[in-house]
Amino acid sequence: MTERQPIHPDIPKRDLVEGLMKGVEVINAFNGDARYLSASEVAERAHITRTAARRYLLTMVHIGLAATDGKLFWLTPRVLNLGRSYLDSAHFPRAVVPFLQRLSQQVQESTNFSVLDGSDVVYLARVIAPRLVTAGFEPGTRLPAYTSTAGRVLLAALPDAEVQAYLDSTELVAYTHMTVTDREGFYRELQEIRELGYGVTESQYEVGMRGLSVPVRNRNGMLIGAISVSMSTASASREEAIARCVPALQSTANTLMMWI
Template sequence: MKDADKLNTDIPKRDLIEGLMKGIDVISAFNGEARRMTVSEMAKTVGLTRTAARRYLLTLVHIGLAATDGKEFWLTPRVLNLGRSYLDSAHVPNAVVPFLQRLTQQLQESTNFSILDGPEVVYLTRVIAPRLVTAGFEPGTRLPAYTSTAGRVLLSTLSDPEIRAYLGGVELIAYTHMTVTDKDQLFRELQEIRHVGYAVTESQYELGMRGISVAVKNRRGALIGAISVSMNVASCSREEAISRCIPALQATANTLMMWL
């Protein structure tokens, strides 16, 4: 995992604003299982007193990032501006888009660019295939890395000790009956991905969905992220998908290497 993806522990504590960090924790506490929270629930989730939790939540309401009915609080769409600020200012996601557009036009399949963030893969950019029904994940989507083709190809770039450390700290949950939950099996599959240079997953997170991915590096050889193709498994066989998509993905990754 790149040093840039880790917390910077070299900054003296006196230079940190604890309130800002806790405010981000409050925003991050809302998720698919906790779309609305009371003051007491937030206090328990984030580790605040009830009074402090109330002040944080009311502050978010004041600046338009949250709303309330007097009892429960929830985030507003304005929170998306925080993520948009990253996408607008980040060079790589913007630079990748034209290449994904050409790849999607060539393969007639949806394409994505993703990065590894701790134990999760984050989808930053997506180009949708011109079909009525498309497969893939929206920008900003986070998935457990082991369930995603992009996550697996990124994990495979780690050393064996780093992969073991990752496996030691993650719980492998079965999202479908095909999800790999055996850590030894997953370790072997990641080694195989490293050997062949690409990853293919089917029905690991969502039944009927196939992903094919390769890693993207810059001209200095540093890992940047992964580009992927998403499709329904019924569209063609696994072998046909590999023979059609891998050369195009690898060619795109090689071209990106000269631009990043």
């Protein structure tokens, strides 16, 4: 179950397709706070001219990635195919599901596998708890890393210089009244996660939700991602959740290490 490791060469500018890069920026201009945008608004967000933005948007409409009423533009569900292509082609997110299923059965809670992508954590696989009311994030969901247990575990695994660069470039916005927004306090929490080998958060992104997470490494010690348990804070005390879930998470991570 070996994934190809990416390389990051210095690619000459002449070998880059600038139009593709700009097209991706146009798609990324849309988000939960900006579902409907004019060509001028897209131009401002993607740092291109209004004329270029309009051509990109009309091309997206032509191929079904966007729709328009003549003034505003919005993305269509076909955009999901772009992310689905990764999930269908990537081996590890699919291979980890049976391990998440066993973990979910053991702890009776929803489980996730996620990776760090820039300043966000991205959830790539999820197994729903065997109950009517479940908690967790769908595959493809992105969250600010500092608000997520998995994100904190993944950040804690980085060298200090990279952690500091993350803190210098990231605004810690409060999503709830409990979200940690103090940089020094957040850094101390990352140090504690390093010492403990696991992370626990409560009500950081959504009130009443708890996450527990451990890192997943391969046999060479390379960080692959993080596995997590998501639950309601009302389902158990913090101490009970740690006692029930952390050993199971660590055992699953150790088993995965032998397969990666």
